[in-house]
Each structure stands twice: as structure tokens, then as C-alpha cells.
Amino acid sequence: MSENAVWIFLPLEVVVAVVCCLGNALVIWAVRAGDSLRKPTFCFITALAVADFLVGSVAILLGVLVDVGMKISFYGCLFMCCKLLMIEMASVTLLLAIAVDRFLRVHIPLTYKTTVTVKRSWIVVILCWFMAALISFVPMFGWNNSDSLGSAAHSNSTSIECGFFTVVSTSYLVKLCFFSSFLPVFAIVTGLYCYIFLTTRRQLRAQIGVRKESSTNYLKEQRLAASLALVYVLFAVCWIPVLLMQTVKHYCGDETVPSSVMHIGVLLSHANSAVNPVVYSFRIPMINKAFRELWVRFFHCRAQQDNDPNNVQTNTDNSTKNSTT
Numbered sequence: 001m002s003e004n005a006v007w008i009f010l011p012l013e014v015v016v017a018v019v020c021c022l023g024n025a026l027v028i029w030a031v032r033a034g035d036s037l038r039k040p041t042f043c044f045i046t047a048l049a050v051a052d053f054l055v056g057s058v059a060i061l062l063g064v065l066v067d068v069g070m071k072i073s074f075y076g077c078l079f080m081c082c083k084l085l086m087i088e089m090a091s092v093t094l095l096l097a098i099a100v101d102r103f104l105r106v107h108i109p110l111t112y113k114t115t116v117t118v119k120r121s122w123i124v125v126i127l128c129w130f131m132a133a134l135i136s137f138v139p140m141f142g143w144n145n146s147d148s149l150g151s152a153a154h155s156n157s158t159s160i161e162c163g164f165f166t167v168v169s170t171s172y173l174v175k176l177c178f179f180s181s182f183l184p185v186f187a188i189v190t191g192l193y194c195y196i197f198l199t200t201r202r203q204l205r206a207q208i209g210v211r212k213e214s215s216t217n218y219l220k221e222q223r224l225a226a227s228l229a230l231v232y233v234l235f236a237v238c239w240i241p242v243l244l245m246q247t248v249k250h251y252c253g254d255e256t257v258p259s260s261v262m263h264i265g266v267l268l269s270h271a272n273s274a275v276n277p278v279v280y281s282f283r284i285p286m287i288n289k290a291f292r293e294l295w296v297r298f299f300h301c302r303a304q305q306d307n308d309p310n311n312v313q314t315n316t317d318n319s320t321k322n323s324t325t
Contacts, residue, residue, distance in 0.1 A: 020056025023277030030290035040121040047125040052273035077162035086136035093128035099192040227283035238272035
């Protein structure tokens with residue numbers, strides 16, 4: 001990429017990083033602070049917010065170092081890129097876990113609370129991260145671009161200009177990440193959400209004229225599923241372009257996709273992590289309520305500090321001492 005293009009995309013990546021960190025930190029804070037949010041579903045949402053936070057604090061910062069042309073050893077650069085990929089792969093597996101959780105809520109409503117517990121949900125979260133690490137660190141064991149870089153890739157010198165697509169094999173990204181991981185997960189999650197919406201719609205129709213509380217519960221489940229499905233759709237919209245570009249480059253040659261267009265696709269995939277907190281705050285009433293409670297609590301504490309007579313007396317004493325001196 002040209003030097004001018006680097007200085008165009010660099011500020012955008014920094015902005016996305018800051019928004020990712022602030023937005024997802026607020027989501028984690030709201031979920032942890034709200035007593036009503038201690039449910040299995042929100043364990044997965046918290047884990048997804050942690051992954052999005054890491055995108056801002058780690059992955060994009062690594063991308064900034066790549067943009068400025070940092071030079072390190074081949075396997076040092078490859079290790080950082082694998083960590084970046086692990087965070088994104090964890091988001092995919094967590095989206096699948098969220099869809100399965102919503103499926104079970106609709107498919108086995110009577111035994112859901114005893115089957116899906118908070119403890120089991122955290123175990124699933126750990127398994128999601130383990131699977132993400134298992135897939136993402138495959139390049140460390142040979143499926144990389146070391147052969148194309150020659151002897152420089154096997155030395156400990158700092159002569160390699162670190163770049164994600166420089167060290168990570170395109171065939172690995174296309175065949176293992178896209179075709180074998182992303183596409184099957186997208187297909188499964190799409191099928192699960194179709195089942196969820198069809199089932200809840202049928203249940204709502206069946207509840208017409210019956211108890212109002214039951215219909216309200218089904219409507220809440222449908223709205224929550226719709227909000228989480230929106231998170232999944234945004235993930236697919238933000239990630240499919242860069243994966244398709246990699247597929248085109250793999251089968252048609254590197255020259256078919258300009259580096260600036262590829263960088264736009266990468267920036268779009270990172271921006272997905274900044275959008276999710278907005279979806280949570282506007283589409284999920286329980287998180288929206290927690291946000292408002294935290295907001296009111298913050299300003300209430302500030303107001304108490306401003307109106308505290310002890311603070312007023314202390315300030316008066318300090319002013320008196322200063323004037324005397």
C-alpha cells in the first residue's frame with residue numbers, strides 16, 4: 001500500500017479502535033452491574049463483547065503496527081496475526097453459541113432453565129475460545145507463507161516487514177477459515193434463526209385469546225432473538241466482503257483485488273465490533289435499562305459529591321488557609 005493510503009486508513013483504524021473499546025467496555029459494565037442480566041444468554045453476549053473489546057485494544061492496534069511497516073521476525077509476526085485471527089474466530093463461534101441458546105429456549109421451553117445454566121454457559125464460552133485458538137494457530141505449524149519468503153522466514157532477523165497477508169497463507173484463509181468454518185457456521189446460524197422465528201410466530205398465533213402473560217413472554221423472546229439475529233447479520237455483512245476478496249485473490253491472482261480495496265474490507269470487518277454495542281443498547285431492553293441505570297447512578301454520585309457539605313466545608317477551610325497565608 002502507498003504511503004498516502006496508509007495515512008488515510010491509519011486515523012480511521014484508531015477511531016474504530018477507540019469506539020470498540022469504549023462501547024464494549026460499557027456493555028460489559030452494564031451486564032455485570034445489572035442484576036436482571038445474570039442469565040445464560042447474557043453470558044454469551046458478555047463474551048462476545050469481550051472479543052469485540054479485544055478487537056479494539058489488540059487486533060486493530062496490531063493492524064496499526066502493520067500499517068507503519070514494523071519489522072520483526074517471521075514467526076513473531078505470524079504469532080501476532082494468529083492472535084488477531086483467534087479473536088475474530090471466537091466471535092464466529094460465540095454467534096453460533098448464541099443461536100443455539102435461542103434455539104433451545106424455543107425448542108425446550110419447559111426444561112430450558114434446568115438444561116442451560118450460567119455455569120454450563122461459561123463452559124461453552126471456554127470451548128468456543130478453545131476451538132477458535134485451535135483453528136487460528138494452524139499457520140504456526142506450517143500452513144503459512146514461509147516458503148514464498150525463502151530463508152528470511154526461518155531466521156530470527158528483523159528483516160520481515162510484518163503484514164497479515166504477507167505471512168498468513170491465502171489458501172488457509174479461503175479453504176479452512178472461509179469454506180470450512182465461516183460458511184458452515186453461517187448456514188447453521190441462518191437455519192436456527194429461521195426455525196426460531198417460525199416457531200415463535202406459530203406460538204404467538206396459538207396464544208391468541210389465551211393468557212396475556214404467555215403471549216407477552218413469547219413476544220419478548222421473539223424480540224430478543226431478532227436483536228441477536230441483527231448482530232449476526234451485521235457480522236456477515238461486514239465480514240463476507242473481505243472473505244470474498246481473499247477467495248478472488250486465491251483463485252484469480254493477487255492483482256485482481258487492489259490493496260486499497262482490500263484494506264477497506266479489513267476496516268469494515270473491524271468496524272463490526274464497534275457497531276454491536278449500538279445494537280445492544282437500542283435493541284435489547286434489558287441492556288438499555290442497565291445503561292440508563294448506570295447513567296443515572298453516575299450523575300447521582302456526581303450530584304452528591306457536589307452537594308456534600310463536608311466537601312463544601314473542606315473547600316471553605318482551604319480557601320481560608322490560603323487567604324491567611
